[in-house]
Amino acid sequence: MKRTIRTAVLTVGALIASLGLPAGAAQADTATPRVDLRVLVVSDGGPSTDAIAAELDAAGTPYTEIDLTRSQRPVIDAGFLADTVDGRPRAKYQAVVLPNDNPFPAASTEMAALAAYERTYAVPQVDAYTYARPEAGLQYPVYGGYSGSVDGVRASVTTAGRAGPFGYLDGAVPFEDNDAAVGESYAYLSNPVAGADFTSYVDAPIPGRATRGSLVGEYRHDGRRELVVTFVYNQYQQQFRLLARGIVEWMTGGVHLGASRNYFAVHVDDVFAADDRWNTALNCTPGDVDCTDPDVTADPIRMTPADVDHAVAWQRQHGFTLDFAYNGAGSVDHREDNNGADPLADELIADRNAFRWINHTYTHAFLGCVQDTSVVPWKCATNADGSTRWVSRDEIADEIAANRAWGQRAGLPLEHDELVTGEHSGMKVLPQQPADNPNLALALDDTDIAWLGSDNSREPGQRSVGPATTVPRHPMNVFYNAGRAAEQTDEYNWIYTSRAQGGSGICEDNPATTTCLAAPLDPATGYTGHIVPLETRIALGHVLSNDPKPHFIHQSNLAEDRIAYPVLSGVLDGYAALFADDTPVLNPRTSEIGIELGRRAAWGTALRSGQVTAHRIGDTVTVEAPAGLAVTATLPGGSTLDGTAFGAPYAGGVSGWTPAAGTPLTLTLPSAPAAPAPAADAPAAPVTAPAPDTRVPAGVTDPVGPSAQG
Template sequence: MKRTLRTAVVTAGALVAALGLPAGTAHADTTPRIDLRVLVVSDGGPSTDAIAAELAAAGTPYTLIDLTRPGRTVIDAGFLADTVDGRPRARFQAVVLPDDNPFPAGSAEMAALAAYERAYDIPQVDAYTYARPEAGLQYPLPGGYAGSLDGKEAQVTAAGRAGPFGYLDGAVPFEDNDPAVGESYAYLSKPAAGADFTPYVEAPIPGQSAKGTLVGEYRHDGRRELVVTFVYNRYQQQFRLLARGIVEWMTGGVHLGAARNYFSVHVDDVFAADDRWNSTLDCTPGDVDCADPNATPDPIRMTAADVDHAVAWQHDKDFTLDFAYNGAGSVDHRQDHDGADALADRLIARRGEFRWINHTYSHPFLGCVQDTTVVPWKCATDADGSTRWTSRAEISDEIATNRVWGHGAGLPLHDDELVTGEHSGTKVLPQQPEDNPNLALALDDNDIAWLGSDNSREPAQRRVGPATTVPRYPMNVFYNAGRAAEQVDEYNWIYTSRAQGGSGICEDNPQTTTCLPAPLDPATGYAAHIVPLETRIALGHVLSNDPKPHFIHQSNLAEDRIAYPVLDGVLDGYRALFAEDTPLLNPRMRDIGAELRRRAAWQAALRGGEVTAYRIGTAVTVDAPDGLAVTATLPAGTTLAGAAFGEAYAGAVSGWTPATGTPLAFTLPPSATVPAADDTDGPAPATGPAPRTRVPAGVTDPVGHSADG
């Protein structure tokens, strides 16, 4: 079949006839308006939900129709298209279906969708479908494959690299996190005879030298479909790698919202020391919950050699760490060592190699006054029963003194950033269910705009007085471990059952923690289990368009330097998967906070129906409230008011621009045409419903996602 390229210009008369619009709706300008919104039709399965989650995270508007919901909206010509000011309008720029035809035989809804897609050149994504001739493929059996791809590696084809998946280097590895659980299922086959089908992602067919298609484009009877023949959920790496390309294919690279890949790492307690885990006591002497009166704290502190190693590592990885520092750590060390502090001397000499964040002067707990006579601790109270709080003056002094110390040492600071010790001052459940009321006042005293918070406790950004929180992901590389054996011992204590000698914490909290089947080997457990797991969790955040920083502690850069294998796994793993035009972004805390705040405002505007966007030919119009930061992804060469728009990323340009009270008018480059299917053969007869597809339990219940152990 002949393949053609054309812009989305269809005669008004043809549209009127195809869609059953009233006579007289033709407009002098025959170019239709295409609203920048995606229609997602879900059957409740994980694959359509994954695509919807990708759109939501990027800030790309979509309408969801749940086929399992009684009383749902019926899809017909009037729902899909109408006219605005006499111009034909397509209300959706793309359609996502659970498979190539999720409707009953003879469905009027499928017929309406097919007519709509044909009339307006609207692409359709088959989120997970059976390989069959109706989808442009041969049946998988015999000759192909139907089964698991756990641990296998697919590849982006040359056409995929030249098309929607050009941001990838080529490899698409499939996860295999638990050999006892099926985590994938796929149908591998070749294009059907005579089909206009272009494979974009392929995998070897087991037992053969040939490859079968996992993702490809099928052009037929005036329509285009992206056919996906493997199942996935929103967390799996194979989907996360391909999600951007699926969205770019369905939108033609023209859509609201943007997605990038981020990784920032905060190292807490720099200049200070962290108390070591005691493998005999199963606690950390010096901590409030380690009540043995004879226990002596054993400090872990970086050395000058550790600083040199960190600098060399950063240069090798082209990556910058954020050091959250406590000036009192150096002052105290000098007092105890006749004025000497080799670590501080080296850090200050090489201060320009790192970014720096105020972490308070002496790292005290800044919430309620802690009553440590009980385990766990509780908030101390006055005689009238009211909570005793750390005072405004104490909090302010900790912030200001550390700032003065940092400036005296020449640290390149941004004075509006702060991370309190243990994120204290903000609420800590269950003991302290509210913020210290003095915290907001002290933040105001010191002009703090960005306050670090613990994402495991508070994943949503919020205001604390004048400051906005920046949720940080805790990495499961423990603050009280400088050696791999210590990390494994504490890990076994937390993540094994009481019957196996552990604390039973994992048994008591099954919703958030998964117990290990057996304790890890102290000699091999860190490299064999903890490093791969923590790498996968962190890389999952990176691939999810999530800019939130991760945090570790200075102890993890000392002694065995146990943080580096995890960080290497994330950075090296990323660079092995992505092309050079899709770099890993490494923003500092205040920039992350601003990004999260813009996103929150944008999402609120979308939910409130305050944003309207559409495309007419090469003109894109976005109408949004005055002052709202608008985000979009558009082809390279797009202009706004005559100036180049956005920054280059993953083969497109994207960014934020403020609405000004009048609609924003973007001009796409002349090359931004819409590829259309060859319709010389006329419409094909209606096809029957797609066969049911297999969804293993490990896909609907993502293995290891919710567990940090």
């Protein structure tokens, strides 16, 4: 549904009226205030303001944070908030975020300064988490409302919310309930005070009543606008992730630097090869140095032509494309062992245009140091002088080039500058190999590799390896050595239970591990009942966090029980149930992800060093940035840059990147009607204020298990 965006800054006429200037002053251009595109975040150290700050960080939207717990913090006064530039009044912040509707002591001059500033410049205020009370336009919860846990509650975007800042959602806003023993969400559900100019955007049923109470709403009073949020959250919780975009859009009027989109890409490693199978009796994988199983070739896992057909059909059903990281030697070896036959390769090559393809090296060789597997764990072999023995430059280049040549002969639609090495080898791996193989960068240069897949659980940051730039990939806890749900569950139990329960004891050795089990999972139900929901939630959390990094699984997970599909479908189907059609999940390939991450890193550096400034005067936005820097912004649909349409449509607005040339960029917004004047305050009935409950629920963090082998 197309939504109407209410701008955070009024039109020229309305601004003049709000400033109390005579109509004739409109002839002087300097009468229209300048509003800088920067947000003021006033924090008390709580999770809600921190969550909004994290959202601004992720989007690349500049903000200034004031920590109320610091004694040496700046004082918020008229001079801190506004001044005059070139004879024009300037508002230094386009929006204000407070921990609640008034976090200052009674009769605070700082709150008075903020209120006057918001009235003068039509700057909106977000109350990140506030108690429902008449000062925020709501009745106390004791008067027909509710205060307490909302774990598992299914909230909804109201009609006004869908027509306004939350129009990118389909309607449902489910609150997490991940652990019955932990209070994850706390809220105040209430209705507006009689006569208050209050519009609810997100509400939920009031327990024990047939009515609904507001969780997020807009309160207009005293010439000011507040977004009143009455539930507490942290930056990882799904309910916040769903609403974060709308909170930012509301407070900026859909005009801000930075952009946020939802991404999901999935790499499937080891295609054409076979993966060794977890041994449920020995609790290890044949072929690993710590496994005593003498038969390293017993019953490997490899896709079949039917699995390829299923992958093609699944992609078509979900409008999604998988990235296949392939090892050509897997097919060559299979043909040698089967009189030249490889039905899997034949089917994959016949359907090659249904997938994207990534070079995963020819034999999946380890490309770091030469491994000494005579000890457990393995160590790097050394030369006579004690120096590390490295896999040579020629060996690495041959692995890359041979696989590329095989793929070309097979007609695979390759991007020749993309590479994922086997097990992300060649790059440092702790503790055995604390540095990159120095020959890796040379071989990447020899083979013209620009984008190199890395393991996000080891190195979440993007970096250079010779001429290549890494693209960190999220490992999924769907194991490479499991083709069947029972095998996956058995290995999961081994890793995440205590030694007394027959497990590895990793959780005893590392209590910070977040996927630990209180007891082993049922082999028959553990995968669908526990692992799938958890992995789906983790991956969907990445999708909802403006995170373009790909996830990776293995070809074994598309074979036999096809255990990857419940997770992948859970992410995509769950997403489709939550978002409107104008907010699709994006499915970029490796090089596109690398470019996006690189632009973000450069943009963030420029913001932190103060090299970027932007402001709005009326319907014109001006951005100044260093030449060559890609500038990102989110604007209403119909906005233009030098007369040309800006950006691409997403979530009801437009956003995109545009290069700076060293001169100011001028963006023109579509004309919009002035926001309606706020209604006069309605007197509230005298009531006795109950003490607010200020508890903060535990919430969740972002659990990531051990790295899956690449």
